[in-house]
Amino acid sequence: MGHRFARVVTNPTRPWKNWAGTYRCSPTRIESPSTERQIVAIVRSSVERGERVKVIGSGHSFTDIACTNGVMIRLDNYNQVLSVDRGAATVTAQSGITLLQLSEAIAHIGLAMENMGDIGYQTISGAISTATHGTGERFGNISSQVVGLSLITANGDVRHCSPDKDADVFKAAQSGLGALGVLSTVTLKCVPAYNLRSVQEPHLVDELLEQFDELCASSDHFEFFWWPHTDLAQAISNTRTQDPPLKSERRTGVRAYVNDIVVENYAFGVVQRAAQVRRSWIPSLAGFTAKTLTRKVMADRSDRIFANQRLVRFAEMEYAVPRDQLIPAFRDVRTMIERAGLLISFPVEVRAVAADDIPLSPAYGRETGYIAVHVFNKFQYEPYFREVEAIMDAHDGRPHWGKLHFQTAETLRPRYPMWDRFLAVRDRLDPNRRFGNSYLNRVLS
Ligand SMILES: Cc1cc2nc3c(=O)[nH]c(=O)nc-3n(C[C@H](O)[C@H](O)[C@H](O)COP(=O)(O)OP(=O)(O)OC[C@H]3O[C@@H](n4cnc5c(N)ncnc54)[C@H](O)[C@@H]3O)c2cc1C
Missing domain, CATH: 3.40.462.10 (FAD-linked oxidases, C-terminal domain)
Incomplete structure (x- = not known):
């Protein structure tokens, strides 16, 4: 749904700060791709030059999880709904779509997100990367609504993952902290509008x-x-x-x-x-x-x-x-x-x-x-x-991965039974930490 002209906008110098003003950083350049092919090209060329790459959502995390002194990829031009399966009640969108944009688009076809948090400005990829949640004891967080995703890895491959395909990567990327690669598309299981x-x-x-x-x-x-x-x-x-x-x-x-x-x-x-x-x-x-x-x-x-x-x-x-x-x-x-x-x-x-x-x-x-x-x-x-x-x-x-805390990998590891499984996926997909930053160095090492 919706077609945009392919354009990539590069801004070499602009400094960046998050919504709360708790963190600032100076990327070497900021790229605003509008197609998956462009994202792949940015990842490939940056990795070849030995640069680090970080995708930014809406900058609504309070931590420095989205900061970089390498290349920053913004997704403002990559925010379209791509397809809807009415029978299965699923929607696939480009990862830069915000929760409000997504909700507006699917409301017109009688669907809604199962649950949301307090605001809707986050991108779908930013929200799931930090396990953003709402409230309700019968409802999981937004990551748990994801039934499929595609991930651009450090070597420029696009992996299409789901619970049945590349399942260990899928589970890790359902809440991947931006550490595994660039989420390109996300498929959500929705519910009838309410x-x-x-x-x-x-x-x-x-x-x-x-x-x-x-x-x-x-x-x-x-x-x-x-x-x-x-x-x-x-x-x-x-x-x-x-x-x-x-x-x-x-x-x-x-x-x-x-x-x-x-x-x-x-x-x-x-x-x-x-x-x-x-x-x-x-x-x-x-x-x-x-x-x-x-x-x-x-x-x-x-x-x-x-x-x-x-x-x-x-x-x-x-x-x-x-x-x-x-x-x-x-x-x-x-x-x-x-x-x-x-x-x-x-x-x-x-x-x-x-x-x-x-x-x-x-x-x-x-x-x-x-x-x-x-x-x-x-x-x-x-x-x-x-x-x-x-x-x-x-x-x-x-x-919460997107909210301020003082933990380190050492203090966090014992709290997560699947910690080593996540790290194994990261080691496989990004052995040279091209998607790393100082926050990930602290919390994942
Ligand atoms: C006013 C306010 C209210 C909030 N309310 C809630 C709430 O009710 N519940 C809750 O749980 N949280 C809440 N949050 C926190 C917020 O939901 C999370 O911090 C969320 O991650 C922000 O999404 P974002 O799009 O701004 O992502 P960013 O903060 O920009 O990025 C977060 C992480 O996602 C990664 N990322 C983003 N896009 C991609 C991609 N395409 N591929 C790979 N990695 C990617 C980034 O690299 C980074 O690691 C709130 C925050 C604010 C400021």
Whole structure:
């Protein structure tokens, strides 16, 4: 579907930084291919010259996972839906398509992604490379929706992989950290289009902790955001439905945009800037913010409810812990914030996802709970995140690959039963680490 003129745009000097502003790098040049053939040619010629190659998605990872001092390949011109199999409910797209672009394209043919995270700006390849996830104990992460992919390896070969073909490469590349080659196309298993009815309401966080298992079981997609220094959290329950949204609950239109996006983000931004003026105001600001939380009911097409706009930039760390460790780990974070006297102006997010069988997925082999902590991007994140990481270590946590953490290959290896299998695939496909960078040196070695 859709045809573009083949063009490759080269920009030799532009420096690059990620969305959060946590990392910058200076690639030797930035290439923007629009065909698979061009990507193959870029990989081949770069490897011949002894250069390193890194593909960048939308730059929404908080880590330096996408940074390079070699050749950077952007995929903005490589983002078309290629084919749809209505019977099998699968869609194949070029890897640079964003989740929002993909959702929009397939909505018109009655399909949707099975689940999504909080935003939709990520490319499909960036999202699966870091095992991006949403919430819902019956749903896996986005990598688990992948049923086929094609991968351009360091020698310029294009490998077409699926659970039945080149299966070890397929499993590794389902969440490959960008370490195996360039994902060229991705085939996703979709579901019939559905709407979501979203109920958001403030609760005492202790009540949510007590009832967490029941709330997850009774809602398709349950999560909550707790405001440090308060007893309050905003609970979000999203229920899948085929019912058309009531007009009063629809999220589309100018009014909804102004209410949901502009006002919420603006108010939140004002709070963060006030916190910047005087850090000691943070507990009072948090108390004020938590008290302004209200009940809100929205209904709309699934991707419009899942995907939010985040206009206030922040740094984030997120850990996956075994589901039965989720509430104890959360309680430890809460206690630590008060004990350490930290002043935290951003909420803590708590979610649940299903287990999967993807070697480097943080949900590999276990029902999983996720705890995410955030810091306004004008503040230092390290003291808080180091404390949180120590707690997650004690609860057998595995870090989100796209979010800040301080782990190394040595500390990560024991947490992943399939670690050596992944490394064996990497050694075979990229023995000279042409797709390497400093982040991969640290986490995979
Ligand atoms: C505001 C915000 C909200 C977020 N919400 C969530 C959330 O709800 N849930 C969650 O799990 N995560 C979330 N994230 C994290 C985000 O989903 C991941 O970091 C994701 O990887 C970003 O996708 P990207 O396209 O920006 O990839 P990038 O960050 O650009 O790249 C990530 C990795 O993918 C590799 N890559 C990209 N394309 C290819 C390709 N074609 N071939 C090979 N490798 C490739 C890159 O080389 C890099 O290693 C959020 C991030 C932000 C900034």
